[in-house]
Amino acid sequence: MLLRPQTACRPPNAWVLTISVLAGLVSLPVLAVVANLAAPSLDIWRHLAATVLPAYVGNSLLLMLGVGLGVAVGGVGAAWLVTMCRFPGSRGLEWALLLPMAMPAYVVAYTYTGLLDFAGPVQGALRLLGGWASARDYWFPEIRSLGGAVTVMTLVLYPYVYILARTAFLEQSVCVLEASRTLGRTPWQAFVGVALPLARPAIAAGVALALMETLNDFGTVQYFAVDTFATGIYRTWMGMGQPAVAAQLGAMLMLFVLVLIVVERLSRGAARAHHTTPRYRSLPRIRLRRWRAFLAFVFCAAPVAFGFAIPAITLAAWSSGSETDVAAFVALAGNSLILATVTGGLAVLVALVLAFGRRLHPTLFLAVLLRLTSLGYAIPGGVIAVGILVPLTALDREIAAFARQHLGLGVGLLMTGSVGALVYAYLVRFLAVAANTVEASLDKVTPNMEAAARTLGLSPLATLRRVHAPIMRGSLLSAALLVFVDVMKELPATLIIRPFNFDTLATRTFTLASDERLADAALPALAIVAAGLAPVVLLSRAIARSRPGDHS
Amino acid sequence: MRRLSRLAVATLTCALTVGTVQAAEVNVYSARKDHLLKPVLDAFSHKTGIKVNLLSASEDQLLERLKSEGKDSPADLFVTTDVAHLHAARVAGVLQPVTSKAIETAIPAAYRDPQGYWTGLSARSRVVFYAKDRVKPSEITTYEDLADPKWKGRICVRSSSSTYNQSLLAGLIAVNGPTKAEAWAKGVADNMARKPQGGDRDQISAVAAGQCDIAIANTYYYGGMLTSTKEAEREAAAKVGIAFPNQQGRGAHMNVAGAGVTASAKNRGEAVQLLEFMAGPEAQALFAQANNEFPVRPGVAASPVVAAWGVFKAEDINVAMLGENRAEAIRIFDRVGWR
Secondary structure, eight states, X not given: OOOOOGGGGSOOOHHHHHHHHHHHHHHHHHHHHHGGGGSOOHHHHHHHHHTTHHHHHHHHHHHHHHHHHHHHHHHXXXXXXXXXXXXXXXXXXXXXXXXXXXXXXXXXXXXXXXXXXXXXXXHHHHHHHHTOOSGGGSOOOOSSSHHHHHHHHHHHHHHHHHHHHHHHHHHSOHHHHHHHHHTTOOHHXXXXXXXXXXXXXXXXXXXXXXXXXXXXXXHHHHHTTOOOHHHHHHXXXXXXXXXXXXXXXXXXXXXXXXXXXXXXXXHHTTOOOOBOOOOOOOOXXXXXXXXXXXXXXXXXXXXXXXXXXXXXXXXXXXXTTSOOOHHHHHHHHHHHHHHHHHHHHHHHHHHHHHHHXXXXXXXXXXXXXXXXXXXXXXXXXXXHHHHHXXXXXXXXXXXXXXXXXIIOOOOOOSSTTSHHHHHHHHHHHHHHHHHXXXXXXXXXXXXXXXXXXXXXXXXXXXXXXXXXXXXXXXXXXXXXXXXXXXXXXXXXXXXXXXXXXXXXXXXXXXXXXXXXXXXXXXXXXHHHHHHHHHHHHHHHHHHHHTSTTXXX | OHHHHHHHHHHHHHHHHHTOOOOOEEEEEEOSOHHHHHHHHHHHHHHHOOEEEEEEOOHHHHHHHHHHHGGGOOOOEEEESOHHHHHHHHHTTOBXXXXXXXXXXXXXXXXXXXXXXXXXXXXXXXXXXEETTTOOGGGOOOTGGGGSXXXXXXXXXXXXXXXXXXXXXXXXXXXHOHHHHHHHHHHHHHHBSSOOOSOXXXXXXXXXXXXXXXXXXXXXXXXXXXXXXXXXHHHHHHTEEEEOSOTTTTOBEEEEEEEEEBTTOSSHHHHHHHHHHHHSHHHHHHHHHHHOOEESSTTOOOOHHHHHTOOOOBOOOOHHHHHHTHHHHHHHHHHHTOO
């Protein structure tokens, strides 16, 4: 780090120190990946640029554009409708809209290709009806395509935007909305002119998460035969044996994400979306009738049907008849649930400390450090997994060497391949999810509250605990939930860092699916969804209740 | 974390000073599918009382982990599904040579590393599958012939990201030289019925469904479909025939799955024991029956499906070449637009 903390001249501040250590630990693997940047490799770059790189860049951009638009419209629209309107089914949809999040994208990809590709039942039935014999006799949209990838990723990623936008809409004060209505705005104008700008940090955070997830995805794009940056990184690293070039590609990807984040921040300009009034009361819900109600219902039910119901039913159909070892399943689910819960809680705690500390000490050093911690999320999982191994094994080997020399003990590697290492890996990968959510919410707490609390003699920590945490409760729960489901689905880092004889639902699903045994993979895939359901529903209810002022 | 490791050190010190006798065990990093390897490992534990600890992941990642763990790695045995990776592991210095009479007598030299760094444990061939109603088996002659324009719009094959395709082309580079190999890859890419997509089973299914007339795939996937519990897979496989190319010449392209003892092995004795067991008749039969692969140990019976394909001429594996030509193969794939 070349930048020196501006506080260096003062006695070291506990907050700055804590943040630096935490953020440093989380960004070590990212730095391990970037460390390869200097290696010369012009030859390979020339080869890539002349052959496949343009396609990687083009596909990645189109994919991001499609998914970005899809999740923004779908997520914000659905969040507004279920939060501010009442129509038949709206209460159920409030939590049902979260369900697709429990679906790993690659599993949804499996089910839709299974249903819609040439050899699948849908086209088979069409051929039977139309009397066609081969693919040349009729036209059917190709599911394994960019369009297919955009659709599937939008379906599983829109909940990121939905959950954050909904929390933001719930946290908003009615007074502001009412003021705009009193000033003559229609409900639509109030939505566009007041609610959207207020929720913008949250929406941007959600879209950013969805886009990073899009960029780091390897399984789904590979399945859909779409070559993106992630494909390129894997091929050059694993296939060509060029880790340096792969890291350079990865660094380009990170740079791209950084630019996106900065552009979004800059475009907000000096605007601050604080809630300036502390007055909250029940949100007035608009009751929709007839065709409006019908349209609203279709808009909110379609993502649930296509992102959850159809894939889940397909999996259930596939898994019927396969044998189940219940005890083994309970163990797998236990591993997944424990890891996801622990990491979820830890990630929120770390994110809160980091975000609040930066608010207390808004220095460039901390700002840069905090951005670094988010990048683990944008790098393809398999690559960051190796990035995690590098510092982990290095430290571990130091400890082993120390034990050998000074204690005369052959302790081996204590951390690598332990459950603790797994949790660390998850933090590296998913801290961005919690951080984005927490920061967006913290941004909306007016500094006046803090000032008041501090004036009244509370320490920063006490202010965080007694003022911010209660206000941000909904967002903190959302953050924990997002990390939870991400960990449930996490694959590449789990595969390589886990202990011996240790499996999660995700690793078991993948092992079977990657051997082209989709039918056998259906059951553990369903279990991921089922295990994720209870927390999704519980947290969704907690979020609904978390509206400040709704409980006391 | 620090407190945790300190605790662990303390616990270990205690354990060691008390003099607890630990049961024999062996640690395996494996890229083979769990359900294929597990029965073999269980049989080994049952027979010897040695506990086997298993970590399954992709071979590329496992190799990275082995490299970064260095001599402190807990792994004793590295199991892979592709010869290019065995070679890469040897080159990376994470394997050690093993001399074992049992292995030398059990496995033909063609399927072993000359210095004993690794041992092939089962063989598979990458061959051509054809639609029985549209293609006569006699039409399929050689791999080289697949680049002929007569196959235009008729071939299904998976992406060049698949190691199996990389090894196939690496083999052609070794036999015909890079220029001819590139022309071949270009010809095949031009003959494709669709953009490469899906796995090997998907290619065979596409032939059955009429989307293409021939497909390139590994033998055991076809065997798996023929014996599948799903009726649709069995029906699809029944419409498709298998043809071994280059029978008049060098033979069909072969690859092996195998294993090597790691350089860091703390349980070297147990690891060698496990390797020998895997080369033994019991484990060889398990590999052959469970995954329809070709047993490498002479005298072990192939599964009924595999036996029905009859005897064919197999190409000698030029292992080092397959490993070394992999990067070149990928560059060729990139250039000819075989995604």
